[in-house]
Every structure is written in structure tokens, then in C-alpha cells.
Amino acid sequence: MNKRLTIIIFTISSFFIYGQKTTFEKNVNYKARALTQVFNENDNSLTLKSEDTISRVDIFNDDYSNSIEVNNIETKIDLNELPIGEFIVQAKLGKKHIIMYLTKSETNLLQPPNIEIILNEDTEDIKKKPDDSLLKKAEEKSEKITAGYWIVYERYARSGSSKSMRLESKEVVAEMISKNQLELSTEIGKNNKLIVYEVYDTSKFMREQIKNRQYFKSSDSKIFNIEPYYSSTKQNYQVATK
Incomplete structure (x- = not known):
């Protein structure tokens, strides 16, 4: 038996402006003095420079990892392709591992519009018990879905x-x-x-x-x-x- 649900929605149209912001936390420990760390906000890049050879720079968190082979005394890393999240930046100089941190977040310049939902009095709650067999098949299928x-x-x-x-x-x-x-x-x-x-x-x-x-x-x-x-x-x- 079909049940009718009537919903009246009033919205206020608005435009949203989204941007991204990268925040870099420099390692100021005295052991990290061997590595010059310069974050350029204009082109969203990180420049690392040292008198010793920088063999590799790793940028990672639980869901992302990028290893950049450097083998030079200086490197400039483009951060524009970095996804949203908090990251550890690890530079390897010989036996030294210098740790830095950076965060990339979204900025929303406007607040979402108010939405008022009015349900008419004869609205009935629509509930349907899920089919267990279909759920089981879906779970089995999802086991090998590429994430x-x-x-x-x-x-x-x-x-x-x-x-x-x-x-x-x-x-x-x-x-x-x-x-x-x-x-x-x-x-x-x-x-x-x-x-x-x-x-x-x-x-x-x-x-x-x-x-x-x-x-x-x-x-x-x-x-x-x-x-x-x-x-x-x-x-x-x-x-x-x-």
C-alpha cells in the first residue's frame, strides 16, 4: 500500500565560495636547524634546503602517502595536489629524520541558507523493513569494491x-x-x-x-x-x- 508524503520546502537562494587553506608548522627544534623550511603561501609550496643531502621527503597520514626521492640539497614541493587533511612531513638527511606538520582545509566564505520544512497534517511516516537477503548480497559485493x-x-x-x-x-x-x-x-x-x-x-x-x-x-x-x-x-x- 502506497503512502503519500507531502513536503513543502522554502529555501533562500545563496552562492557559496569555497577555497582551500594550507597551514604549515615549522620544526623549530635545535636538531632541525640543519634544514631550512620555507612555506610559500602564494604558490602553496614548501621549499626545503640543507647543506647535507636530502635523500627523501615523505608526506603522509592514515589515508594518504607520498614519497618524494630528492637526493639533493634543495627541493621545492608543490602542495596544490594535496588532499584535505592533516599531514606529517618527514625529511630524511643522512641518519636524521626531521618532522614537520601541515594542515590543508576548506574555507567556506558564506553560511548555508536557512531551509524551512513544513509537513502537512496528514503526513504519514513511511517505513519499510530492509530485505536481509539484499543487504547480505550488498555486503558480500562491497568486500572487493575498489576504494x-x-x-x-x-x-x-x-x-x-x-x-x-x-x-x-x-x-x-x-x-x-x-x-x-x-x-x-x-x-x-x-x-x-x-x-x-x-x-x-x-x-x-x-x-x-x-x-x-x-x-x-x-x-x-x-x-x-x-x-x-x-x-x-x-x-x-x-x-x-x-
Whole structure:
């Protein structure tokens, strides 16, 4: 038996202006004096400089990880692609690990409009008991739903090499695969490498990855698919079939 629910809604139209703000917390400990830390708010970048070689910079939290191979005394890191959240920035200088923190947040310049909902008197509560069998099937199906993609990208150039590892969305991965296939057909980018893995639980995956940087190379896991979704090192450069 169908039941009718009549809702009258009055809203005030308004425009919302969203932006992003990055806050950097410098390490002022005397042991960190060996590393110059400069955050540029204008282009949203972080410049690190030292008399000693900076081997690597890691930016991570429970849901995200990006490792940047530097092997130089100075590096400039673009923070524009960093997602919303709180992050640890770790710079490795020889045996030293210098920790910094940064937060990226959204700013909402306008308050949401007021919405008044009026229900007429004959409104009836509509309730339907969920089908347990359908819920069970949905749960079983969701066990292997891809929540994100772990990418390992190695870039080789005359000026040096770099390696980046991080979680990305399906849309970004598609763009990276297209770009990589074009790179491989050029003399400059023919040695660049891109490997992509499907991740089923991003939070658990990142916890394991932070503990072990080689976790993505595991021979067995229920958290991600150990068979690459895409690998530029494979012949014909095809996306893995399921």
C-alpha cells in the first residue's frame, strides 16, 4: 500500500565560495636547524634546503602517502595536489629524520541558507523493513569494491630521477596511464615507470604502508590486489583484466 508524503520546502537562494587553506608548522627544534623550511603561501609550496643531502621527503597520514626521492640539497614541493587533511612531513638527511606538520582545509566564505520544512497534517511516516537477503548480497559485493588506487611512479630525466608513491582516484589514474603511455613512446620518457594497484580499504592499507614502505610489494593481501591494475613494465602496457 502506497503512502503519500507531502513536503513543502522554502529555501533562500545563496552562492557559496569555497577555497582551500594550507597551514604549515615549522620544526623549530635545535636538531632541525640543519634544514631550512620555507612555506610559500602564494604558490602553496614548501621549499626545503640543507647543506647535507636530502635523500627523501615523505608526506603522509592514515589515508594518504607520498614519497618524494630528492637526493639533493634543495627541493621545492608543490602542495596544490594535496588532499584535505592533516599531514606529517618527514625529511630524511643522512641518519636524521626531521618532522614537520601541515594542515590543508576548506574555507567556506558564506553560511548555508536557512531551509524551512513544513509537513502537512496528514503526513504519514513511511517505513519499510530492509530485505536481509539484499543487504547480505550488498555486503558480500562491497568486500572487493575498489576504494582507491596506489600508484608508484618513477620519472627519469637528465637532471636526475624522482620516485613518488601515493593514493589516487580512478579519474586521476586514468589520466596518469594515458600520460605514461605517451611518455613511453618518446626518447625522453621511455624509461619512466608507472605501476597502479587497486586498494579495497585505504585506511588499513595506509597503516600498513606507513609501517612498511615495501608493503605494496606483498605476495598476499586482502586489503589490496597484489596483481597490478596497470604496469608500464608489462608488455603491451595493458590494464590488468579481472
